[in-house]
Amino acid sequence: MSAVRLLVLGAVRRHGRAHGYQVLNDLESWGAHEWSTAKPGSIYHALKQLAKQGLLLAHEIAPSTAGGPPRTEYEITRRGAEEFLSLLREALVSHDQRMDVLSSGVGFIVHLPRREAVALLEERLQRLQQWRGSVTDHYAPEDGPGQLGHVGEIMHLWVHSADAGAQWTRGLIERIEDGAYTFEGEEEPSVGVPAEDEDHSRHA
Amino acid sequence: MSAVRLLVLGAVRRHGRAHGYQVLNDLESWGAHEWSTAKPGSIYHALKQLAKQGLLLAHEIAPSTAGGPPRTEYEITRRGAEEFLSLLREALVSHDQRMDVLSSGVGFIVHLPRREAVALLEERLQRLQQWRGSVTDHYAPEDGPGQLGHVGEIMHLWVHSADAGAQWTRGLIERIEDGAYTFEGEEEPSVGVPAEDEDHSRHA
DNA sequence: GGTACTCTACTCAAAGTTGAAGAGAAGGGA
DNA sequence: TCCCTTCTCTTCAACTTTGAGTAGAGTACC
Numbered sequence: 413m414s415a416v417r418l419l420v421l422g423a424v425r426r427h428g429r430a431h432g433y434q435v436l437n438d439l440e441s442w443g444a445h446e447w448s449t450a451k452p453g454s455i456y457h458a459l460k461q462l463a464k465q466g467l468l469l470a471h472e473i474a475p476s477t478a479g480g481p482p483r484t485e486y487e488i489t490r491r492g493a494e495e496f497l498s499l500l501r502e503a504l505v506s507h508d509q510r511m512d513v514l515s516s517g518v519g520f521i522v523h524l525p526r527r528e529a530v531a532l533l534e535e536r537l538q539r540l541q542q543w544r545g546s547v548t549d550h551y552a553p554e555d556g557p558g559q560l561g562h563v564g565e566i567m568h569l570w571v572h573s574a575d576a577g578a579q580w581t582r583g584l585i586e587r588i589e590d591g592a593y594t595f596e597g598e599e600e601p602s603v604g605v606p607a608e609d610e611d612h613s614r615h616a
Numbered sequence: 617m618s619a620v621r622l623l624v625l626g627a628v629r630r631h632g633r634a635h636g637y638q639v640l641n642d643l644e645s646w647g648a649h650e651w652s653t654a655k656p657g658s659i660y661h662a663l664k665q666l667a668k669q670g671l672l673l674a675h676e677i678a679p680s681t682a683g684g685p686p687r688t689e690y691e692i693t694r695r696g697a698e699e700f701l702s703l704l705r706e707a708l709v710s711h712d713q714r715m716d717v718l719s720s721g722v723g724f725i726v727h728l729p730r731r732e733a734v735a736l737l738e739e740r741l742q743r744l745q746q747w748r749g750s751v752t753d754h755y756a757p758e759d760g761p762g763q764l765g766h767v768g769e770i771m772h773l774w775v776h777s778a779d780a781g782a783q784w785t786r787g788l789i790e791r792i793e794d795g796a797y798t799f800e801g802e803e804e805p806s807v808g809v810p811a812e813d814e815d816h817s818r819h820a
Numbered sequence: 821g822g823t824a825c826t827c828t829a830c831t832c833a834a835a836g837t838t839g840a841a842g843a844g845a846a847g848g849g850a
Numbered sequence: 851t852c853c854c855t856t857c858t859c860t861t862c863a864a865c866t867t868t869g870a871g872t873a874g875a876g877t878a879c880c
Contacts, residue, residue: 414836433859442767443754447713447774454837456860461835483859509651509715511777515770522766550647562797563646565722569784570651573715576780580773593766618866637829658867660830665865687829 415448415512418499420458422520424468424488425496431473431485432456442519448512459486467492500524504532507543507577518584526588526595533585537578544574619652619716622703624662626724628672628692629700635677635689636660646723652716663690671696704728708736711743711781722788730792730799737789741782748778 423435430438432455439450462468468486488496501524503517521529551560551567560567587593627642628634634642636659643654666672672690692700705728707721725733755764755771764771791797 416836431859436859443770446751446754447770449837451838452860453839453862457836511713511773515773518769518773519767521769547650550650562726563723565725565788565791566647566651566719568788569715569719569722572784573777573780576777580776584769584772587769620866635829637827640829653867655868656830657832657869661866 413499413502413506413508413513415503415510415516416450416454416458417462418496418503418513418516418520419444419448419450420455420462421467421488421492421496421499422516422523424459424486425493429471429485429487431483432459433483435459444516444519447515459484462486462492467495496520497524501532504529505535505539507536507539507574522593522595524595525597529595530585530588533581533588537581537585540574540578540581544571544578547571547574617703617706617710617712617717619707619714619720620654620658620662621666622700622707622717622720622724623648623652623654624659624666625671625692625696625700625703626720626727628663628690629697633675633689633691635687636663637687639663648720648723651719663688666690666696671699700724701728705736708733709739709743711740711747711778726797726799728799729801733799734789734792737785737792741785741789744778744782744785748775748782751775751778 419439420435423438424430426438427434432452436452436455439445439448439455444450459468459470463470463486467489469489471485471487473483473485500517500520503513504521506513508514524532547567547570551564623643624639627639630642631638636656640656640659643649643652643659648654663672663674667674667690671693673693675689675691677687677689704721704724707717708725710717712718728736751771751774755768
């Protein structure tokens with residue numbers, strides 16, 4: 413899964429209607445050019461592909477002043493919005509070793525209801541755990557331990573990073589459960605709100 | 617930088633001469649199919665490209681039994697070996713958010729002299745540190761802290777992962793300095809060796 | 821001795837990514 | 851006014867990656 417689709421879809425969604433350069437600027441303002449593969453080429457390409465697949469609707473705009481490049485505005489479709497949510501869920505849940513996917517997911521996390529966000533992050537924890545197990549298995553089969561030599565350092569690296577990822581995820585879950593940020597369907601900025609009624613049965 | 621070139625070059629180097637399928641199996645035996653993008657398509661493609669660029673030499677093998685696909689064996693060239701070392705150094709040093717590059721680097725680290733390995737990892741530490749700084753800068757400019765909202769979680773994620781990476785790197789440096797593993801130019805399996813004479817001026 | 825499975829070995833079209841470049845408009849100073 | 855730079859907006863060729871497909875050869879069962 414590439415982060416670009418999620419990023420582009422999310423950016424267009426925010427604007428209602430946007431052309432490539434706006435999307436570009438949006439992503440830049442989020443710092444996305446630092447941590448993702450979203451460069452002009454990829455973005456314009458993604459816009460075209462998404463339009464071809466019916467997830468965006470392309471409107472050709474004839475430039476009023478005559479001259480200038482033919483610009484195209486894009487609008488998100490119903491299917492596009494669905495795809496956005498589905499990519500977002502996938503990004504939060506999956507242990508994809510590429511951090512840009514996760515970062516994008518975090519960037520859009522407030523577009524989900526608070527409860528779902530927590531549930532997805534908990535699913536993420538489980539998958540991390542499971543993957544950690546599969547790594548240690550793969551590198552310590554029946555030949556006994558310590559036979560690996562320096563290649564065992566690769567396993568070490570992955571385990572270390574899985575643990576760090578899990579720790580970060582737990583921190584985020586905690587902050588969200590404590591009422592940080594404003595999620596989909598919530599109105600008030602949640603500063604110092606007491607536990608909400610509908611929320612007292614978390615972890616159910 | 618893609619991990620595939622390094623991986624393929626390293627695999628061919630080990631064998632002296634290898635065809636695509638051997639490389640594939642090699643990588644699989646290192647678990648590389650789990651943590652890298654090295655799939656059959658990428659590997660065959662990389663072999664062809666590397667040959668085209670003069671880093672590998674292609675030998676067409678006419679199949680003895682007549683029939684079967686036309687297989688090609690590859691041999692590493694002098695320039696290929698140089699490129700291998702250069703990619704390896706880059707992989708160890710660069711903070712490339714893709715872990716497959718680092719993993720490949722670790723997998724080949726013993727093909728460098730012990731001293732150089734340590735030096736490169738120390739360089740890596742510095743770069744991580746520097747990058748960590750640039751992330752916190754980007755997300756906390758002049759608008760005062762705490763204005764970020766949930767997007768600040770992205771920064772949190774990156775900082776967390778930079779710290780985890782640094783910690784792992786320090787651990788590896790320590791193990792290497794303590795004599796673990798056998799590096800380029802060393803003969804004996806280094807169990808319990810005392811500090812070597814040529815090595816007492818590390819950190820110079 | 822057929823048929824089903826797995827292993828060896830490679831190819832290809834479609835999609836994604838990179839890095840550079842193109843071309844008009846807008847500002848600003850000599 | 852003319853030139854220079856910077857900003858807006860997009861395209862393109864070259865390269866890489868993906869995911870599925872092709873195809874022969876061993877082997878193993880019943």
